[in-house]
Amino acid sequence: MKSVVFIEKNPVTKRLRNVSLELTYKAYTLSHPQGSEVVGVFCGEALPEDSDRLFQFGMDRLLYHTDQRLAQLHSLAYKQVLEAMIRAEKPEIVLFGATHTGRDVAPLIASSLKTGLTADCTQLYTDEYKDRGKILYQMRPAFGGNILATIVTPDHRPMMATVREGVMLLPEEHLQNPVRMEEFAIDFNDIWLKSEFMEIIPKVKKVDLAAANIVVSGGAGVGNRENFRLIRELARALGGEVGASRAAVDFGFIEKDHQVGQTGSVVRPKLYIACGISGQIQHRAGMEESQKILAINKDPEAPIFNIAHMGIIGDLNEIIPVMLRYLKEEV
Amino acid sequence: MKRIVVLAKQVPDTANISGDAMKADGTVNRAALPAIFNPEDLNALEMALTVKDRIGAEVHVITMGPPKAVEILKHALYMGADYVGLITDRRFAAADTLATSYVLAAAIKKIGAVDLVLAGRQAIDGDTAQVGPQVADKIGFNQVTYVSALREVNDNYLIVERDGEVQTEVIKAAYPVLLTVCAEANTPRFPNCRRMLRFFRLDMNDNTGIIPVINMDDLALAEERCGLKGSPTRVHKIKSIMLKGGELKMYGTDVTDIRQLVRDIMKDYVEVG
Numbered sequence: 296m297k298s299v300v301f302i303e304k305n306p307v308t309k310r311l312r313n314v315s316l317e318l319t320y321k322a323y324t325l326s327h328p329q330g331s332e333v334v335g336v337f338c339g340e341a342l343p344e345d346s347d348r349l350f351q352f353g354m355d356r357l358l359y360h361t362d363q364r365l366a367q368l369h370s371l372a373y374k375q376v377l378e379a380m381i382r383a384e385k386p387e388i389v390l391f392g393a394t395h396t397g398r399d400v401a402p403l404i405a406s407s408l409k410t411g412l413t414a415d416c417t418q419l420y421t422d423e424y425k426d427r428g429k430i431l432y433q434m435r436p437a438f439g440g441n442i443l444a445t446i447v448t449p450d451h452r453p454m455m456a457t458v459r460e461g462v463m464l465l466p467e468e469h470l471q472n473p474v475r476m477e478e479f480a481i482d483f484n485d486i487w488l489k490s491e492f493m494e495i496i497p498k499v500k501k502v503d504l505a506a507a508n509i510v511v512s513g514g515a516g517v518g519n520r521e522n523f524r525l526i527r528e529l530a531r532a533l534g535g536e537v538g539a540s541r542a543a544v545d546f547g548f549i550e551k552d553h554q555v556g557q558t559g560s561v562v563r564p565k566l567y568i569a570c571g572i573s574g575q576i577q578h579r580a581g582m583e584e585s586q587k588i589l590a591i592n593k594d595p596e597a598p599i600f601n602i603a604h605m606g607i608i609g610d611l612n613e614i615i616p617v618m619l620r621y622l623k624e625e626v
Numbered sequence: 627m628k629r630i631v632v633l634a635k636q637v638p639d640t641a642n643i644s645g646d647a648m649k650a651d652g653t654v655n656r657a658a659l660p661a662i663f664n665p666e667d668l669n670a671l672e673m674a675l676t677v678k679d680r681i682g683a684e685v686h687v688i689t690m691g692p693p694k695a696v697e698i699l700k701h702a703l704y705m706g707a708d709y710v711g712l713i714t715d716r717r718f719a720a721a722d723t724l725a726t727s728y729v730l731a732a733a734i735k736k737i738g739a740v741d742l743v744l745a746g747r748q749a750i751d752g753d754t755a756q757v758g759p760q761v762a763d764k765i766g767f768n769q770v771t772y773v774s775a776l777r778e779v780n781d782n783y784l785i786v787e788r789d790g791e792v793q794t795e796v797i798k799a800a801y802p803v804l805l806t807v808c809a810e811a812n813t814p815r816f817p818n819c820r821r822m823l824r825f826f827r828l829d830m831n832d833n834t835g836i837i838p839v840i841n842m843d844d845l846a847l848a849e850e851r852c853g854l855k856g857s858p859t860r861v862h863k864i865k866s867i868m869l870k871g872g873e874l875k876m877y878g879t880d881v882t883d884i885r886q887l888v889r890d891i892m893k894d895y896v897e898v899g
């Protein structure tokens with residue numbers, strides 16, 4: 296089954312977004328065992344600076360169309376260019392990152408191709424389905440994360456899916472596919488440029504939760520903005536990043552960039568420390584794949600203990616200062 | 627005077643799922659969940675009403691759903707919507723986003739002369755964020771997704787902020803356009819008391835005609851593109867999420883226990899350098 300992967304550039308760093316590498320490798324594991332290709336599709340004002348890296352993750356060919364006018368996300372233009380590439384390649388599988396760009400363009404293309412699109416998949420695999428031969432099985436949480444649904448698109452092609460960044464794993468070892476980039480020609484029509492971008496304000500992103508080995512997160516149980524200092528200090532002492540539950544963000548203890556969960560970042564650090572977090576399903580969606588989870592909570596019945604590997608039952612405002620003291624001693 | 631259509635959906639309140647909402651076989655019992663106005667659709671409606679307040683507009687709110695969805699249409703009337711429509715038909719059941727957008731697009735075309743369509747960014751029952759863009763595709767409108775603020779509006783265009791993850795994009799979009807609106811964009815207003823009294827007793831298809839019911843034939847739709855028949859995706863299997871109980875090592879709150887915890891963490895996770 297041939298796969299097409301939408302390749303996305305971070306408009307601020309001009310480099311590939313991680314999700315593009317993650318999906319390239321995922322597509323490789325879906326297509327290669329059956330002897331099929333993985334083709335990337337890109338449009339924008341210039342290729343990402345590190346496009347070559349795609350070929351270390353299983354890409355066979357990269358189709359691209361570059362044009363100064365595509366520097367920003369003109370939904371209709373992106374749709375036209377990418378749809379033309381997909382129609383030319385006739386893949387069975389099409390994967391998009393569930394980014395704000397992917398979730399803008401993928402539904403337009405699925406609508407136009409009259410095919411199925413499954414959002415925010417957490418697992419993708421191929422298997423036999425009735426008399427259709429092998430098809431793509433797409434697993435995703437639904438109902439606010441309370442159920443896990445397996446969705447299939449039996450009779451329409453391509454089978455399309457989006458996946459959030461950080462959900463699919465990268466391989467340990469790099470592959471060494473030859474670099475093959477092909478320019479894709481299309482008659483560009485100015486009427487596709489309907490939005491006028493008046494100003495672009497880069498967001499200063501202070502946190503990179505996905506890259507951290509240790510994440511220390513605080514929740515509503517931290518109590519107030521002042522106490523949240525303890526969470527920051529613990530993170531600093533351990534060389535980790537600061538995370539938060541949505542309740543902590545909503546209460547104004549910390550900025551939204553730090554939120555972990557279904558509507559925040561997805562993290563899988565070596566160690567995740569949840570302080571004063573009950574462990575609701577939407578929070579778990581962003582952290583339960585962490586290698587080890589330590590929970591500090593005064594309620595022994597808190598659901599976070601069902602997924603934790605280490606736990607302390609007690610008041611975080613008493614426990615963390617003691618931890619900080621010993622951490623200083625140990626170093 | 628602009629004509630605005632707001633797309634609104636009634637959804638199960640997934641944020642407050644309790645034990646009794648799960649059936650014995652592990653599936654969700656939709657009937658046991660309270661049904662609410664999809665939160666971000668309230669933000670879309672608020673934006674429509676803001677445009678109405680500033681430059682004058684006729685605000686239509688439509689929903690595709692079961693008869694019970696009349697509740698959110700009444701809420702929309704309380705907030706200030708001018709017209710509402712309940713699009714309901716058994717043949718629409720089990721529609722995925724492609725089939726849903728087909729029906730909604732037809733309803734918008736039927737209203738006619740629409741300048742602006744506002745949808746929520748996503749519905750909390752599926753979180754797909756697909757219906758808005760798929761409607762835009764079918765009615766041939768430009769779209770701006772993830773709208774996080776309305777800066778300016780006049781008779782020719784709107785200026786909005788779009789949350790582009792790593793950047794905020796300030797976009798000028800001429801009509802016609804479809805926007806999908808995020809929770810950050812505004813705070814939905816409260817229902818107006820006088821309007822509540824006025825619309826409280828309404829029901830669909832009563833003699834007032836304020837809540838008309840629209841079915842497949844009214845929209846001259848092709849049955850094979852509606853509901854389950856018109857949905858390329860199929861739910862193959864559903865599993866309720868069980869918490870996985872792992873090995874759990876508990877530490878006491880004694881200073882010696884906490885010291886042991888710190889040592890264990892340092893040993894395994896902290897690169898001392």
Ligand SMILES: Cc1cc2nc3c(=O)[nH]c(=O)nc-3n(C[C@H](O)[C@H](O)[C@H](O)COP(=O)(O)OP(=O)(O)OC[C@H]3O[C@@H](n4cnc5c(N)ncnc54)[C@H](O)[C@@H]3O)c2cc1C
Pocket residue numbers: 439513514515516517539540541542543554555556557558559570571572573574575576577578581591592593594597609610611612640641750
């Ligand atoms: C559509 C949707 C999306 C959502 N997305 C997210 C998301 O991305 N991320 C997210 O986190 N949430 C998300 N939520 C919210 C989620 O449902 C929970 O409301 C939230 O995670 C709760 O945060 P909390 O655990 O910090 O707060 P609570 O549930 O209030 O838990 C606080 C915990 O702190 C403990 N505690 C209190 N005081 C102390 C103390 N002194 N010492 C130690 N422990 C103490 C309590 O025992 C309790 O367990 C979402 C909800 C919805 C509906």
Ligand SMILES: Nc1ncnc2c1ncn2[C@@H]1O[C@H](COP(=O)(O)O)[C@@H](O)[C@H]1O
Pocket residue numbers: 633634635664666667670688689690691723726730744745746747748749750752753754755756757758
């Ligand atoms: N059945 C429906 N009736 C009206 N509007 C809908 C319906 N389904 C989705 N929408 C609109 O599309 C948005 C995105 O929905 P979704 O793609 O399901 O996340 C919602 O916030 C609504 O504005």
